Amino acid sequence: xxxxxxxxxxxxxxxxxxxxxxxxxxxxxxxxxxxxxxxxxxxxxxxxxxxxxxxxxxxxxxxxxxxxxxxxxxxxxxxxxxxxxxxxxxxxxxxxxxxxxxxxxxxxxxxxxxxxxxxxxxxxxxxxxxxxxxxxxxxxxxxxxxxxxxxxxxxxxxxxxxxxxxxxxxxxxxxxxxxxxxxxxxxxxxxxxxxxxxxxxxxxxxxxxxxxxxxxxxxxxxxxxxxxxxxxxxxxxxxxxxxxxxxxxxxxxxxxxxxxxxxxxxxxxxx
Numbered sequence: 001x002x003x004x005x006x007x008x009x010x011x012x013x014x015x016x017x018x019x020x021x022x023x024x025x026x027x028x029x030x031x032x033x034x035x036x037x038x039x040x041x042x043x044x045x046x047x048x049x050x051x052x053x054x055x056x057x058x059x060x061x062x063x064x065x066x067x068x069x070x071x072x073x074x075x076x077x078x079x080x081x082x083x084x085x086x087x088x089x090x091x092x093x094x095x096x097x098x099x100x101x102x103x104x105x106x107x108x109x110x111x112x113x114x115x116x117x118x119x120x121x122x123x124x125x126x127x128x129x130x131x132x133x134x135x136x137x138x139x140x141x142x143x144x145x146x147x148x149x150x151x152x153x154x155x156x157x158x159x160x161x162x163x164x165x166x167x168x169x170x171x172x173x174x175x176x177x178x179x180x181x182x183x184x185x186x187x188x189x190x191x192x193x194x195x196x197x198x199x200x201x202x203x204x205x206x207x208x209x210x211x212x213x214x215x216x217x218x219x220x221x222x223x224x225x226x227x228x229x230x231x232x233x234x235x236x237x238x239x240x241x242x243x244x245x246x247x248x249x250x251x252x253x254x255x256x257x258x259x260x261x262x263x264x265x266x267x268x269x270x271x
Contacts, residue, residue: 015135020233022142023194024203026187028229029149031208032222033160033180041094042079044201046188048098049075051197052105054122059112064122065137068189075101076181125196125248138190145183152179157218195248203229206255213266228258
């Protein structure tokens with residue numbers, strides 16, 4: 001308890017916890033739909049696009065988060081369009097867009113500011129170095145993502161399982177798919193600063209996959225995914241403080257541990 005109290009005494013740690021909790025819940029909620037629709041690689045692809053946009057933003061001397069959000073939203077729409085209408089396989093389209101954006105980001109960074117600390121923070125994450133303005137942006141965006149998800153929960157649920165049935169019942173499938181794309185894009189941009197471009201996709205997919213090991217209903221899956229994500233984040237953050245390891249990596253490892261534990265529980269339940 002003394003160790004935990006000491007952590008909460010630091011302003012930067014409190015900022016990290018607030019942003020991390022909102023990000024964890026947002027990523028878990030959206031991750032369930034992405035996994036169900038077999039488009040879980042969208043988060044990974046958008047994270048690379050986000051890094052490329054952030055690198056360009058730093059080179060231009062503008063706020064990387066504000067610069068990245070509209071670009072990543074456009075990329076999300078582009079990937080969804082390619083997945084639905086193109087002859088190119090969805091995963092292949094994601095690989096093309098993500099690798100190209102990552103290459104652009106690295107090239108721009110190398111030719112301008114170089115691969116400095118700021119660039120590294122966006123690639124590998126630096127949750128404990130969040131500034132007040134970044135915390136405000138992340139907190140507002142995180143709260144809005146959760147609020148929009150709750151508001152349109154029923155529609156999102158319907159489109160996640162069967163788009164054709166949803167369209168027949170009068171649900172505007174393209175509209176809600178667009179909302180999901182926008183929310184995912186914003187989550188990825190916020191998460192890149194916290195987890196890094198290389199790790200953000202893990203907190204989108206891991207909690208969803210973990211909850212699916214033990215849940216058979218959508219609502220149960222969503223709730224358990226959110227709980228697993230929050231517990232994994234807090235545990236990972238405490239481990240990063242205790243053993244002086246990167247917070248992003250620690251959070252991913254705790255998510256992996258949760259996945260293995262719930263997978264074991266799921267198998268035991270089937271016996």
